[in-house]
Structure formats: structure tokens, C-alpha cells
Amino acid sequence: MAAPSSTRSARIDALRGLAVFGILLINVWGFVYGYTALRYGVIDASATSADRLAVFFAAAFAEQKFYPIFAFLFGAGFSLQMRSLAEKSGMDDARAIYLRRLKWLLVVGLLHGTLLWFGDILAAYALTGFWLLRHAGESWPELRRSLRLAVIVNVGVLLLTAIIMATIATMADYGAETADEALLANDIYTHGRWMEVTKARIGDFGMNIGGFWLFVPRIALLFLLGVTAVQLGWLTHPERHRALWRRILLVGAFIALPLNVWWGYEALGWALEPETSSRLVHMASFLLELAGPALAAAYVALFMLAGERVMNVLAAWLAPVGRMALTNYLVQSVACGLLLQAYGLGLGAVLSRAQLMLVVAGIVLAQVALSRWWLSGHDQGPVEALWRRYTYRR
Template structure:
């Protein structure tokens, strides 16, 4: 049966692509230092301070959870739950494994050649484990979910210890971190192609090493996506409005205040890390929960939205979401070209507000390009290569209209 796409899911994915750009753009310019937003100083323009606050409060750690959640949901849709017989289920699993193997290769190339903060590699690694859940009963997946939750609790406790260490850093250690951030900024925004490549590779492998603490959270989000499909939360949101309203209320009353606090702490750290770094370390620990909670609120808001609202948003974002992988990779190419020293080097001269302006221009261009492309093709360029390599057309699919 031909798959029926969901306008809500495509729109949500498209919005998430742009949210990720707002978060990633700082890394292309300032590297992977302790202070994501670099230093702006006490006398920075109000616009610069405002964008740091808004991006930290409303974007940071809000959109990768949506992507991970939708990744798990897509797995459930592509593998058809428990409806496939044994031989067909094995074929589906092997096809899915080819998909994540391709994604792993794409992520490694992306991370080494374009963007050290690549997320595809981690998704692929988690995807290999997710493939083992093909065809399992929901009760069995629930057992796995409990183990994953326990693992996340253990990681959170360890991260709490790391947070304590960061909060007790000496002024000399903070000053060293500020100096390293300035050095990385100079390399990325003014360095040669080889200097940037060396810095990127070091940051990428460091990022992969730290992913050991990140993988449990991604797996948890994957499983929540699986449950959202198997229980109909995502595929039939109109039947679960009460649930989505509760999620939205939790995000508003708990998530928003904590994330506003993080926005303020991140701004203080960017203005004066000598006094702001300890508070930023503490609040960033709360962000590990507050970020995904607010992300859940974004999902809930779209699930509760009326059909006219969804239709209006879909006009702008659905095509972007249908070719999300292409747009994600394209953003890295454009940020490298525009911001880094091997390209136009704008990262060395643009203010924080202007960096967000570059993001807005990229978003507008991707909306127009995605709408033009999807009127002529079924899939984006990267998605087409992915499907051809993995034989994804053999996957059993039946997506419910929404």
C-alpha cells in the first residue's frame, strides 16, 4: 500500500531543521568550547544579547530531541509494528540495517569534512540497536524502555558530578577555557582550509567520545517515538488531545521557566564567563531535562493545532521536512562557505545578531528551494541517494493519514 504522508509530521520536522540551524551556527563560528556563544562583553548591542538569550532559551536542546523522537516514530512506521510475518520481518530488519549503515557513513563524512557536531553518526549507532526491536511486542519494548530509563538516570547522576566539578573551576581554569574559545574562533573564522580541517577533526572525535553519555538519551527519545506510533499518539493526535494538552501544560509551567533561566545564565556566561560560568554549569544540568520537556511542548502544540493552522504552517515547512536530510547537510555546506576562513570568513566580522540574520536568510532560501524541488520530485537529493543505496522501497510501510 502506498504510504500516506503526514502534514503535521513533515511540518514538525521542517521546523526542527531550522531550529537546529539556530543552535549549530555558533559552533561553525566559535568551535566546541565551554561557552557555545563566545564572548560578547558587557557593552554588546542589545540585539546581540537578545539573540543569545532567545536562542539559548527557546532553541538549544529543543530540536534535536524532536528529530530523535521522529526518528523512532519513522522506525515504527517503516517496520510496520508486529504486522509482518517472520520471513518478511527479517527482510525488513535487514533493509533497515542498510539504512542506518548508509546513515553512519554519511555522518562520518559529514563530521570529518563539514561539521564536527554531526548528529547522524549517533543516530546511526543507536539505529543499529533500534533495529533489534523490529516486530517486538509493545510489552517487550516497554521492558527495554525501563532499562533505558534506568541507564539515563545513572548517566544523569554522573553528569551531576561533572557539573559540580565545572561549578568549582578556578578563575585560572575559566580563563584558560576563554582563551581556548578565542583560539578556536580565530581558527574557524580566519584559518586556512587545512587549519580548519585539523581543528574540525579534533573536535569531531572529541564529540564522538562524549557521545557515550549522549547515546542513552537518544535511545530513550527513539523509544518514545516508537510508542507514539504504536499507541497512536502521533498517527491519530485528534484521539489523544487530552494527553497532548497535558504535555503542553507541563512544558509551559515547568519547561518554559527553566529554559528562560537557562537563557539568562547563558547570556551571563557570554557577557562575563568569570562570574557567569559556575551558574551556567548548574543551570545546564537542569537543561538536560528542561530542554526535551520544552521540545515535547513544541510537538504537543502542533498536535493540538487546528487543521487550518497546520495547513498554513505546512505551506512553509512541510517541504523542508520532506527533504530534512538534504537541508541539514546543505546548512553545513553554507555555514562553512559563508562563515569560516576557508570561505568568505564572515564569522570573523559578523555580530551575534547578524549571525542569526544569516540563519534567517538560509531558512528563506531553503523554504523556496524545498518547495520548488518537492513540486518536481518525490524525495530530496540526499533522500533519493539514501533510498537507492538501501533499497528502502522494499520496506513495509503503511502510514496513517492525520
């Protein structure tokens, strides 16, 4: 079967490109400090202001902000693709085609998590996508019922998370044990032999998968919100919904932003003195579960409210990255592994946290240039082309 043609939105592609880079800004720490509660490692008291600022900036303005955008856009893309497929082939064939797409994504995600990056998100997206496929073609009343159910489930998960964090806050040795885990992980990933790094990565990927039961409900809700945004025109016709996007931006600026800044301050303090972690750290971490996605929504609102002149400039640089987001996401893992971990150059053992941000900046600039160059001669990224070929195979 031939793949249906599609009309892409440069605004949405640019937003997706921003999300790809925002995800890198958080993922890069895991290549150096492993899968621990201390995402940014243990910071020496003599750390420079630049190193402290790097941790604060990542925690306050990137952590829990960009995967929600990516998941939201995944749901939007699902809605647009299913609409196009259904118009061309009927809903039954559309479901069969998209099911192949999800199976391919699941395999790539499992390989990615095992071989490159323990924090892989693709497998979770694919598994949640199998559930989302059941909601293909739902009318707005049906979708609204699904949204209500997803909200109820997420409230339950949040309550459970609050109980878990409250319990952790009472554990006297939690900070010291977490610091020891972070130091050990850092040593393995930046100094260990290939087999040691591989063993640690597979173990951490297993822990990542083990946490899916807490994570997948949120992805499901974000997927449904993406579908809703397409059905109601929030994304496809943002000029008609400027009042909505302004309200979202105001909530982000006056409520979510201060809470995220607080988390940045607490995350930095925790990394500096992990043994003396306070209840405030865990409270800020819990509130981040809500404040992070809320600030992410404000980022989306900024893109939806941006004027055409500003949007054209942003799209020129970010839209090519978003058009081949999967390729760029996977290449980031290859680059971070080769540059930072022990089986590659092992730079994670010698770079400061501020210098780690320079690595991120270098990858960002390289991917902008390479994405623009590649798409000047191709319709899509190389991994996307393989994905498309498998999805629409005869």
C-alpha cells in the same frame, strides 16, 4: 527490491521541518565559535542589545530543544517504516533492508563530521539505530520493558553528569580556560587557513564522538518514545489523545519554560563574563538536560493540538522542508561553512551575533523556497533519493 509506498503525514513533516531549522539556530554558533563549553563565544561588554537578545533567544528557546524532536521523529519513522517493510517482505527482510539504511547513514555521518560539520548527529543516530533495530517488532509489553531500562540508564547518566558539573563548578580556572579556548577556536574557524580549519574540525569531531557515551542513551530513549508514540497513536492519531498533549503542553509552559528562560539568562551572563562563572551557571546547565527536552515536548504538543486551518498554513511552508530533512541538514552545513568560515567568505569574523541570526533567517527562507520548488517535480530530496536507492538496491 522495490521500496514500499508510504502515506506521509503533513503534520509530522511540518514538525520535522521546524526541527531542521531549530537545529540550524544552534549549529550556526559552532561554525564560528567551535566546540567549546561557551557555545556563544565570549561577548564583549559593549555588545548591543540585539546581540545579547540573539544569544538569550537561542539559549532559552532552541538549545537542547530541537535535536530531541528530531530523534523522537526518527524513532517514529523507524516504527512506521519497519511496519510497512514487514507487511511487504517479512520481519527478517525488513531488518536487513533497514540495516543497509543505517550503514549508509553512518558513512554519510562520518563524512559529514570530517568534511563539513564537527557537530554531526547522523553518526550517533546510525549507531543508536543498530541497537534500536534489535527492538523491531516488539509488542507493547516488551517495548515498555525496554523503555524502563532506557530510563534507568538515563537516570544514571544524569547522576554522572551532575557529579561532573559539580566538579567543574569547583575549578577556579575553568571559566578563564574556557574563554581562552573559545577565543582560539573562533580565531581558527574564521581566520585560519584551510588546513588549520580542517584540523580543528576533525579534532572537534573526535571530541564529539568521544562524548557519544553520554549522548547516545538519551537518543536511545527518544527513539523508543518515538516508537511508542506510533504504537499508541499519539502521533498518528493526535485527535484521539488531545488530553495527553494538553498535559504535556501545560508541563512545558509552567515548568520547563521558566527553567529554559533561566538558562538563557545564565548563558548570556556566562558569555559576557566567562572568567567569573558561578555555580548557578552549572546548575542551570544541568537542569537544561531535563528542561530542554521537556520544552521540546511542549513544541510537539503545539503541533499535535493545532487546528486544521493553522496546520495547513504551517504545513505549506514547513512540510516540504521536513520531507527532505536530510538534504536540508547537509546543505545547511555547506552553506554555513562557505559563508562563515575562513575557507569560504569568512563572514563569521565580521558578523555580529544579531547578524548571524540574519544569516540563519536567510538560509531558512532559501530552504523553504528551494524545498517547495524541488518537490514540485520530485517525490523526495536528492540525498534522500540516493539513500533510498542504496537501501533498496537489488
